[in-house]
Amino acid sequence: MAGKIKKIAVFTSGGDSPGMNAAIRSVVRTCAYLKVECLAIYRGYQGMIEGDFVPMDARSVNNIINKGGTILKSARCDEFRTKEGRQKAYDQLVAADVDAFVVIGGDGSFRGAQIFNEEFGFPVMGIPGTIDNDIFGTRFTLGFDTALNTVVEAIDKIRDTASSHNRLFFVEVMGRDVGHIALNAGVGAGAEEVLIPELDLGLERLLESLKRSKKSGKSSSIVVVAEGDKTGKNVFELKEYVESHLPIYDVRVSVLGHMQRGGSPSCFDRVLASRMGVKAVETLLEGKSNLMVGIIDNEIVLTPISEAIKGHTKIDHELIRVSDIMTT
Amino acid sequence: MAGKIKKIAVFTSGGDSPGMNAAIRSVVRTCAYLKVECLAIYRGYQGMIEGDFVPMDARSVNNIINKGGTILKSARCDEFRTKEGRQKAYDQLVAADVDAFVVIGGDGSFRGAQIFNEEFGFPVMGIPGTIDNDIFGTRFTLGFDTALNTVVEAIDKIRDTASSHNRLFFVEVMGRDVGHIALNAGVGAGAEEVLIPELDLGLERLLESLKRSKKSGKSSSIVVVAEGDKTGKNVFELKEYVESHLPIYDVRVSVLGHMQRGGSPSCFDRVLASRMGVKAVETLLEGKSNLMVGIIDNEIVLTPISEAIKGHTKIDHELIRVSDIMTT
Amino acid sequence: MAGKIKKIAVFTSGGDSPGMNAAIRSVVRTCAYLKVECLAIYRGYQGMIEGDFVPMDARSVNNIINKGGTILKSARCDEFRTKEGRQKAYDQLVAADVDAFVVIGGDGSFRGAQIFNEEFGFPVMGIPGTIDNDIFGTRFTLGFDTALNTVVEAIDKIRDTASSHNRLFFVEVMGRDVGHIALNAGVGAGAEEVLIPELDLGLERLLESLKRSKKSGKSSSIVVVAEGDKTGKNVFELKEYVESHLPIYDVRVSVLGHMQRGGSPSCFDRVLASRMGVKAVETLLEGKSNLMVGIIDNEIVLTPISEAIKGHTKIDHELIRVSDIMTT
């Protein structure tokens, strides 16, 4: 673990998110700028175990800052959960003279990095890449801002047809454990109600809200529902529930699905990725390790990975209140 | 119903499609230009029966050419299927001094217009507004081009995440009876296979195609499926089928849904709508009736509504061949 | 001007920015929610002087959250710079029983509000709406985020053609006095160099950078230039300068212009507008005045308008460093 860092590896892991390519580019270019060698690992921990490595220079990452997905691919890897798998991965890194790595991914990926660091004393740095914005230690994860724009643009289109037909739509968005996408996109899309995992408002409240909305003269209604919504009903069941209790409503369902993960990153995510990549490499070269790069109050900050994966993000209760007021 | 036409009504009916507002604008402005009065009917035939009318002048349609949906709303109307309902509608039109109407919609809406014309000798003109492109007598219906762009943009996003994870996606697009959206968007999005109502290629062929695709080294696969696909399986069943027969594939499903109906119309649809509206009004003023405005070889043409609703559009077999070649 | 606030006016002033409509909607809906009357003033201070007022209820702002521009229009108003003009405006407000107003605009608009407050003791609140992000007391002004996305999307398109022809483009973006758009969009678009009003890097540095870029094997180059760039040359002069000093470069120019002010707001700007509107109204109802609503570290905060217009935003020097590293 001692010694100067001369070669850094970078890879993406877990679900992909817009901005990952911009982060890869930033890590690679910062290495080039600081005259450190850089190596890409394909397919995350799986590729690490298999030694699926490619050397990178500044030109290897031309024209990717605006591309969705990850050019390094991502994959699940059960083998890395075993001691043997991690040993193989370590041997591959050592054989390739890699002195440290930067992992771009979510908390599952960070957990792997932390164990790896503990077992082998190998320097690791994390960049939070996930659309869910559920990582402690950063106000924004890479991809969250882009996903919000993707969702509101889709709901804007749905609103066109909803209001042409005076319909109610339940729109399911991503977020199995957290409602950040649902809440922000719900406010941004002017949704009448937002159902999130953090809060069970109860189905009666939904009916009341819809009755009030109808009475107030609204021509259409959008209810945004996070995958992991607490009412215990999925969007199709919600549709049936409302149709049976409020037959006046013509209800439709839309599940936005995986398109939320793709697309060209927003300017915000590109800038964030560029800043995070620089900080990740520079921090490793300062001899630090086991940290995650985050952004708080527009400043790049560092959090121990151990805290990032243990802490919990909280839903913004003030924004829930704003959402309620907006549906007046 | 002889005599000069001094007042024309316009309305939208059936499922909405991008470009309907541009067509409304064109009808209204052409009336203003030719110094004919114009009246808008809200909520299609339902509003006609209820006399839900608003006078329109050139300024009433400012800033709507780029808006999705229909500012005049649309609605189903069972009452118009009865003789009594149509009589009420006729009485309302007469009471409002309306001499003719332009209906923007699909074949169901045209059928209503034709019966109305037969029963009351009331001059009617049709503008084909539907994303499905399934109207005989026109190469393009209003909204088809926009819907194709919406679909390929969504699939481009899905492709980002599909290729990051080497996954197979079944993407369901609109088209209960016709596969025009699926085939064109499939070719446009670089889909590996397209499943459409007009053709049952069989599930074996799909498996063969996917095996070949994997062997050829493709990193991801998109299969576009029209709602009314002939294999007899919906996208969720297709996922299960493929997973059980080709376990090598990691399969996901995405149902694009109603966002396909909305959104700002493409330039093509805006121009088409503008041209069609002019022709519809001018044709009525020439004393003609019961015709649909269409576009063939970039020329605006007229087809008897009776033929438009009886004729069938055909899937483009040459394009199916192109699709096959492209998946090499 | 003691006493309870029962009626609040809202208007937009100065250059428009995406998100202004979302802010109007938020002010109007919050008034409705809190059972305070709300009045819209058209065309900013000019409309205030002329009494161009319209009462607003919750339904008046349906379907505007996603619209660019401002439904209340904006206008310059020299008359409001005079004591007589402001007296007329005050009389109009009093005649209409308005107890306070919320102004959405930039620092010029805030200056007007502050003088008005000083002269008549009239309660005023400011919401920072400008794409330039040059208001002290808030990390983000309304419209900045959307403008950044508009700029990077335009430069992405320019990059397509630049790299097809191995060309160099000078792209001028808005920012007469500040380089926030140029710097952020420059990093986001992967620009080779960013020229801003805050910093005169000198023309030699530009030539050096371009030479290095060519030598490093880059196929195309984008230089983003803020309107108020300090080199003393506009983009057309820069083109000539580079062509005469580096004839190897095939140079083109693009001035993005006013499209940067328009377009549907990003989700970020919509949420920000919604939050700011609520805070503005609630703060007035608490009896406070002469404050601007801002956002710092994701919290809504208040700053005295006097400070907001006197303070200066600073360019992010760390981001300039990131920009340099990224062009390796």
Place this chain on the structure above:
Amino acid sequence: MAGKIKKIAVFTSGGDSPGMNAAIRSVVRTCAYLKVECLAIYRGYQGMIEGDFVPMDARSVNNIINKGGTILKSARCDEFRTKEGRQKAYDQLVAADVDAFVVIGGDGSFRGAQIFNEEFGFPVMGIPGTIDNDIFGTRFTLGFDTALNTVVEAIDKIRDTASSHNRLFFVEVMGRDVGHIALNAGVGAGAEEVLIPELDLGLERLLESLKRSKKSGKSSSIVVVAEGDKTGKNVFELKEYVESHLPIYDVRVSVLGHMQRGGSPSCFDRVLASRMGVKAVETLLEGKSNLMVGIIDNEIVLTPISEAIKGHTKIDHELIRVSDIMTT
């Protein structure tokens, strides 16, 4: 040059346009499908002279269908205008066993191909790739549809700010010799007036039209001007002219520039490119040559290159009439 065709080269030439990559992909994949070898030539005729060739297989063109620009680059080439240059090019092709080529470009590129074919009897096929839509023998050139969407989206944004300030904008779009983009995008964007190279309407008519527009109560005006407009004034001069004659107008200018050439192609352009590529390769294999692939009435057709470059496209006078009516 008798004998069976076993190897086909493909390249792009002249100004780039969206859809070129989709056409390259189609040529390459069709070759693979028909078991013909395929070779890419970089940088057009320049690369042909220099032997800048790369063999292509079906996988070489993965994930490019949705990319703007051209992965094969494009370049001007004065050397190819000389007999010596063309001889070098021919020698390079012969040395690489190339039996025929497909050129994707505009009429300048076709002229080169035709001379080359005449001099060496070398089989050539053309695919019309240019945003200008000025090629005889096809209703649509590759990229025209995408460019129209880019222009109307930009003008939609400009309209937001224009109507917020009741301003008049002159928007310059591409089209040095032809007004197809200006006319279609003008109608699509709801422009008040369209100035094109094919028609000199005179400056008085413009003033009349603007006066009428103001009187009719329009809140903003957009005038779309093709680069090669016949009034003899560029947009900046037009601004001055109108400001001096109609001081009531607050006039601004926007030059859309090169962003019109870039961007992800529309579905229409992707499908068109796919169809054209198949036809180009199949036609060469049938032993034909010196033809351009076009689309007329939705059918793929062939035109002798000699006619394609001699014939002239005509402006659609009916659409000019529609444009006039729409500005009522």
